[in-house]
Amino acid sequence: xxxxxxxxxxxxxxxxxxxxxxxxxxxxxVFRRLHYLTVITSVGAPSIGAGAVVVDGLGLTGATxxxxxxxxxITGPILGAAVGRLNSQREGIISAETPG
Numbered sequence: 001x002x003x004x005x006x007x008x009x010x011x012x013x014x015x016x017x018x019x020x021x022x023x024x025x026x027x028x029x030v031f032r033r034l035h036y037l038t039v040i041t042s043v044g045a046p047s048i049g050a051g052a053v054v055v056d057g058l059g060l061t062g063a064t065x066x067x068x069x070x071x072x073x074i075t076g077p078i079l080g081a082a083v084g085r086l087n088s089q090r091e092g093i094i095s096a097e098t099p100g
Contacts, residue, residue, distance in 0.1 A: 006051040013047030020044065030087045034080050041076030045069060 017040050024036035049069035056062040088094045 002054050006054040009047050009051030013044045017044035031084060034084050038080055041072055045072050
């Protein structure tokens with residue numbers, strides 16, 4: 001039963017990553033591409049990581065995968081916001097003096 005659950009989680013995560021990647025390729029704006037990246041870091045990667053943890057259990061390998069997924073979930077939105085802010089400044093949408 002664990003293998004079926006893991007297959008579903010990994011399959012769902014992979015599907016999300018592939019669809020978001022195709023969407024990012026078609027998007028014309030950097031800001032729209034960032035939205036697709038957010039889907040990958042908040043839905044796709046955690047689903048794949050959860051599938052790996054289901055298969056391996058909460059041993060050393062599972063704990064390592066879980067730590068990586070949590071780190072990605074925490075830093076992904078911060079990185080996306082920083083890249084969006086930098087591109088907004090470069091395009092003149094906001095000024096460099098705008099408080100963050």
